[in-house]
Amino acid sequence: MKCFHSKILPRLLQDKASLPLWKGKLSCDMLLDENILSASEIIDCQPLPSEVIRSAHSRSYLHKILSGQLDMKEQMLLGFRVTPEIYPMVSSSVNASISTCLTALAERVSVSLSGGMHNAYEDFGINYSIFNDIAISAKIVRKMYPKLKILIIDTDADHGAGTNSLLLDDAYTKTFSFHSYGSRKPSFLSDYDVTVARYIEGGSYIDLLMGRLATALERAMPDLVIWVSGVSAHYLDQSRLMRLHANDLFYRDMMISRALIKNKIPLAVLLGGGNNDNPILTGKLHRNTIAAVKHNVAKYMVSS
16 A cells, blocks of 8 residues: 655744654654554655646745745644745655555555645645645646546544535535534635534544545445545644544544445545644544554455
């Protein structure tokens, strides 16, 4: 199973406050140390030319990122200081997502140790989401395969309205979002939008998710699923939207990946959100997602 990753980590992002941008490294180290993935399965991704990013983002926004001209309000929305040094890292993360999708089409399953930045819009970003790698990947894949049907499954605890806004005009790409709004309802809803009560717990979460997801899959009949897994539903996550424990999230990841792999639906897995106070826990939760996918690959693909 191929796993795409970027080793680029600017010095300004190596502190705890910017964990959402470098947590993939923690997960990568765990996956290697525990022999869940081998070094040969992890593929390093390089930065992309700006023309690829322009498939979903405006020229003016891209210029601000490349030149370090985001104003203070725009940087506060993102949650960290943005300098031109950030571009190689975030564009290589987009590259990882695109590569994950294309590899999933060729080999049925692929994962990324980054991506899932669903809060980025055409001309601004929110909550660490600079570029919307999900929308960029969908647009690139759809350009290559014009009639390919894509379903984006987003199980991040918050709503991916940025992705929805960027894919409104694509009839072949549908979005499924399972989330809690908190106190604010977004402007751009998913095609299959499921809002759950704040502080929902594991059993209720799993039952509702799997039922609604089955319906979305039956209606969308996708040729490719892009799954923004996310671990922000954990009860210690800073979002404080849901109350799942590590075993609940692992069970969710096992169930979703098993359903897609058994039914031979090409699956591209992106990390999505997750920002616990304890960085090691965040890395472990994402590591668990990849471990669940790898388990189901070994169980259901080797014999098929």
